[in-house]
Amino acid sequence: MPNLQIIPLDYYIIFCSALFAIGVVGVLVKRNALVIFMSIELMLNSANLLLAAFSAYRNDPAGQIFVFFIMVVAAAEVAIGLALLVMIYRSTHTIDINVLNKLKW
Amino acid sequence: MTDKIYVPADYVPILIQSLVALGFVALTMFATHFISSKRKRIRTLRKDENFECGIEVQGNARFPFSVKYFLVAILFVLFDVEIIFFYPWAINFLQMEWREFFVMLLFVALLLFGFYYIYEKGALEWNNDE
Amino acid sequence: MKAIIALSILAVLNMFFGVRKMKKVLLPLIFIGLIITMILNISDWGKSVHYFNEMFIADNFSIAFSSVLILIGILIFMFANIYYKGVERPLEDIYALILFAIIGGIVMASFGNLILFFVGLETLSISFYVLAGSKKFDIASNEAAMKYFLTGSFATGFLLFGIALVYGVSGSFNLEAINTYILGCNGNVPMIFIAGMLLIFIGMSFKIAAVPFHFWSPDVYTGSPTLITAFMTTAGKVASIAAFYRLITIAFISLHSELTTTLTVIAVLTIIVGNLSAVYQDNLKRMFAYSGVAQSGYLLMALIVLGPKSAGILLFFVLSYVIATITAFAVLMLIREERGTFFIPAFRGLAKNNPVEAFAMAIAMMSLAGIPPLAGFMAKYNLFVLTAEGGYTWLVVVAVIGSMISIYFYFKPILASYFSEGEPQHKIESSVNFKINILVLSILMILLGFLPQVIINLL
Numbered sequence: 123m124p125n126l127q128i129i130p131l132d133y134y135i136i137f138c139s140a141l142f143a144i145g146v147v148g149v150l151v152k153r154n155a156l157v158i159f160m161s162i163e164l165m166l167n168s169a170n171l172l173l174a175a176f177s178a179y180r181n182d183p184a185g186q187i188f189v190f191f192i193m194v195v196a197a198a199e200v201a202i203g204l205a206l207l208v209m210i211y212r213s214t215h216t217i218d219i220n221v222l223n224k225l226k227w
Numbered sequence: 228m229t230d231k232i233y234v235p236a237d238y239v240p241i242l243i244q245s246l247v248a249l250g251f252v253a254l255t256m257f258a259t260h261f262i263s264s265k266r267k268r269i270r271t272l273r274k275d276e277n278f279e280c281g282i283e284v285q286g287n288a289r290f291p292f293s294v295k296y297f298l299v300a301i302l303f304v305l306f307d308v309e310i311i312f313f314y315p316w317a318i319n320f321l322q323m324e325w326r327e328f329f330v331m332l333l334f335v336a337l338l339l340f341g342f343y344y345i346y347e348k349g350a351l352e353w354n355n356d357e
Numbered sequence: 358m359k360a361i362i363a364l365s366i367l368a369v370l371n372m373f374f375g376v377r378k379m380k381k382v383l384l385p386l387i388f389i390g391l392i393i394t395m396i397l398n399i400s401d402w403g404k405s406v407h408y409f410n411e412m413f414i415a416d417n418f419s420i421a422f423s424s425v426l427i428l429i430g431i432l433i434f435m436f437a438n439i440y441y442k443g444v445e446r447p448l449e450d451i452y453a454l455i456l457f458a459i460i461g462g463i464v465m466a467s468f469g470n471l472i473l474f475f476v477g478l479e480t481l482s483i484s485f486y487v488l489a490g491s492k493k494f495d496i497a498s499n500e501a502a503m504k505y506f507l508t509g510s511f512a513t514g515f516l517l518f519g520i521a522l523v524y525g526v527s528g529s530f531n532l533e534a535i536n537t538y539i540l541g542c543n544g545n546v547p548m549i550f551i552a553g554m555l556l557i558f559i560g561m562s563f564k565i566a567a568v569p570f571h572f573w574s575p576d577v578y579t580g581s582p583t584l585i586t587a588f589m590t591t592a593g594k595v596a597s598i599a600a601f602y603r604l605i606t607i608a609f610i611s612l613h614s615e616l617t618t619t620l621t622v623i624a625v626l627t628i629i630v631g632n633l634s635a636v637y638q639d640n641l642k643r644m645f646a647y648s649g650v651a652q653s654g655y656l657l658m659a660l661i662v663l664g665p666k667s668a669g670i671l672l673f674f675v676l677s678y679v680i681a682t683i684t685a686f687a688v689l690m691l692i693r694e695e696r697g698t699f700f701i702p703a704f705r706g707l708a709k710n711n712p713v714e715a716f717a718m719a720i721a722m723m724s725l726a727g728i729p730p731l732a733g734f735m736a737k738y739n740l741f742v743l744t745a746e747g748g749y750t751w752l753v754v755v756a757v758i759g760s761m762i763s764i765y766f767y768f769k770p771i772l773a774s775y776f777s778e779g780e781p782q783h784k785i786e787s788s789v790n791f792k793i794n795i796l797v798l799s800i801l802m803i804l805l806g807f808l809p810q811v812i813i814n815l816l
Contacts, residue, residue: 135525135549142518149511158507165514169521176525183315184530188472190311192517195479197308199510201301202486206506208297209490209499219507222500340369347376 134175141168155210155217159203166196298350309338358408358415360398360423361460363390368456375449383447387434387456395427411531412470417816419467421672422599425679426462426592430455432683433588435794439787440584440690451491455588458484462596466603471520471530474600478516478564481596482509485589489581501580508563508573516560522553532607539611546612554609558619561604565597567657568626571650575634578646583693586642587686590649591679598656602671605660613663620661621752627654628759635766641689642699644766645682648725651759652678658740658756662747669813670739676812677724677732677805684798685721687791688714695785703782707774710784715774717795724802726767727760732805739809 141164148161170189177185207217214221316331345351367390374382398420405416433455441448457480464477486509490502524530526547527538539546559570566574578586605613631651638644659671689699691714696703708715724733737760741753805812 138518138521142514145514149507155503155507162507162510162514165511166517169514169517172518172521173524176521180528182528184472185524187315188475188520188524188530190315191472191476193311194308195475195483195513197304198479198483199486199506199513201305202483203506203510204297204301206486206490206499206503209493210503213494213496213499219503222503337369340372344372344376 131175131179134172138168138172138175141165141171153218153220155207155219158219159200159207163196163200166192295353302345302350306338306342358406358413359401360394360427361463363394363397364427364456364460364463367391367394368453368460371456372449372453375447375452378447380447383449383452384434384438387452388431391427391431391434395424395431398423398427407469410470411533412473413464413467414469415467418603418668419463419599421816422466422595422675423463425595425672425676426459426466428676429588429592429595429679429683430459432679432798433584436587436683436687436690436791437584439687439694439791440582442694451488454484454488454491458488458588458592462592462599465596466599468600468603469532469607471524471532474604475517475520477596478600479513481593482513482564485509485593488585489577489589491585492582497580498582501577504573504580505577508577512560512563512570515556515563519553519556519558519560522549522556526550526553532603535608536611539609554612555619557604561597561601562623565594565601565653565656566650567623567653568630568650571627571630571653574650575643575646578649579640579643583642583686583690586645587683587690590645591682594649594653594656595675595679598653598659598671598675602660602668606663606668610663617661620657621749624654624657624661625752625755627651627657628756632759632762632766636762638766639701640699641701641770644769645685645689648763648766649682651763652725654759655737655740655756658744658752661752662744662749664743664747666739666813666816667743669816670736670743672816673732673805673809673812674736674740677736677802680798680802680805681721681724681733684717684795684802685725687795687798688718688721691785691787691791696782701769701773704770704773705777706782707785710782711787713792713796714785714787717799718774719771720799720802722767722771724806726764728764730803730806732802732809735806735809739813 145161145163145165145168148164149158152158152161170192173185173189173192177183177189210222211217312334313331316327319327367387370390371383371387374386401415402420403417405414407414434452437448437452461477461480461482461484464473465481468474468477486502486506489505490498492498520530523535526549527535529535529538539550563570563573578590581589605616609616628651631647631649631654635644635647635651638647656671656674659667659674692703692707693699704715704718707718720731724731727734727737729735729738737756741756744756745753
């Protein structure tokens with residue numbers, strides 16, 4: 123993959139770190155469960171992108187194989203997360219996570 | 228990775244595949260036209276409605292949709308993404324022995340078991356009200 | 358490996374029979390399957406087999422921890438029919454998820470490669486998310502599942518980014534290869550590698566509920582169905598600490614002396630915060646969640662001083678924790694079914710009307726608190742000796758103070774059941790089977806207290 127390596131690896135690392143940071147901030151700041159899911163997906167995908175970039179630079183397919191596993195796991199997580207969301211919506215009629223305050227110390 | 232220079236002729240397989248994909252669509256459209264009932268087209272109110280994945284249009288688009296539809300969508304995502312494991316397998320297909328073939332058959336068997344399970348659980352039944 | 362295959366077949370068979378509505382078959386099938394799995398698992402003892410290009414390593418450590426996980430499965434299924442008494446449907450989905458979670462735990466105890474580590478962790482976690490929400494029409498269960506899912510996948514994100522950075526610098530997912538890379542750096546490990554490693558540690562701290570990443574655990578453990586809480590606290594902790602131990606002892610062993618400060622801070626905070634928060638809880642389930650946090654702190658202590666015996670001590674600690682916790686939760690389940698509450702007054706007069714249950718609860722609580730000569734005491738004693746020998750005397754002092762605080766809250770139910778004033782509660786009917794089960798577990802706790810070396814010397 124000669125074309126890929128024209129772009130310095132640092133750019134990928136910085137870009138992926140930025141994506142990851144956006145995801146983290148999104149999870150911490152947003153109150154809507156769907157937006158939090160999207161932020162978590164962003165975190166996972168930044169790791170995916172980083173793995174793919176490293177894999178391309180090292181000519182080592184292991185990184186890309188890991189990306190497949192992450193994608194499958196992310197899909198499973200989304201399926202479960204959305205199912206939980208429907209469950210919450212059925213009982214509270216909202217997806218704002220501030221209603222989740224029944225359990226507190 | 229060898230630094231092979233690609234000439235346009237190398238992309239013929241992709242062209243063929245696109246043609247097959249388009250041809251399939253054209254063929255099915257033609258075939259449905261052919262095997263459907265022979266009556267002339269009749270315009271009815273029902274037929275002129277927007278077609279939205281088989282669900283009747285009901286007023287506002289923000290109306291909460293059927294949970295069954297949602298369930299099928301989730302199941303689709305799961306089965307769809309599992310297929311990703313075929314990709315590395317297919318790339319290395321030529322260097323494989325029979326063993327790897329049977330390993331993949333086992334994987335498919337497990338997927339099929341999952342399908343059997345959700346089928347038996349009634350997750351795919353549309354007309355069954357809760 | 359054999360254990361994983363056997364468990365997968367068992368889970369699939371269980372789903373098949375469940376969907377065919379053969380409710381009567383399920384639990385016997387699972388018991389036979391789990392016992393066969395246990396035998397298959399132990400039959401590999403001492404062989405140290407490596408599968409799939411070093412991806413899966415079945416050495417003695419992994420076999421021992423896998424056995425503990427399978428034991429957890431057996432104990433949980435032992436009490437499943439009590440918790441799900443009166444439920445008509447076959448429940449094969451919940452059983453299958455428990456089995457899949459055990460598979461994930463076994464993978465986490467046996468990985469030789471970060472890919473497999475991640476797959477095992479997610480198999481465990483995703484099963485847990487669903488199990489936490491398995492009481493579908495209970496808002497507390499929904500909330501617990503949602504919170505667990507959000508924090509759990511948040512932690513997964515950290516873990517993955519860390520793995521990506523470690524892979525990018527060292528060029529491999531293999532634990533041995535990562536260690537070789539660190540050795541090749543001659544002490545000048547790149548900053549980005551350290552960052553990746555710390556991100557992995559943050560992810561793992563979330564999973565074992567170490568302070569300051571513990572905030573999800575009380576809510577999740579309180580809201581989940583009680584049987585599932587017992588399973589999650591034990592299986593989750595065992596699998597995560599086994600994975601953490603493997604990561605530290607194989608991949609990052611050369612950096613261990615630099616890591617001890619971080620680990621010590623986390624361990625101290627976890628012990629103090631866990632024990633102090635548990636003091637204020639009247640809800641026993643919530644108290645168990647906080648005491649579980651404190652126990653994670655003790656488990657982390659075993660990672661700070663790595664001696665030849667630390668794996669054995671970790672195994673013994675985990676085993677005593679598992680048996681005591683599941684016994685306590687079994688009694689708690691029974692009381693909750695009858696009295697409808699998890700609060701301390703529900704225990705009033707238990708010793709008079711249900712002496713067996715009160716005795717088992719007392720033994721379990723004393724073992725958790727670390728009263729000699731029970732298993733929990735010997736586990737803590739060996740752990741503290743190990744830590745003190747490594748030169749961390751002040752850490753031992755903190756841990757002992759934590760233990761002393763824990764006596765206060767662990768004794769609350771004992772005091773309520775034996776010495777309480779006021780009107781005693783009525784008698785609880787329980788089957789002979791249940792009584793025998795909890796009695797056997799209590800005797801096991803006493804016996805293990807006298808024979809700790811048998812377990813410790815295994816590894």
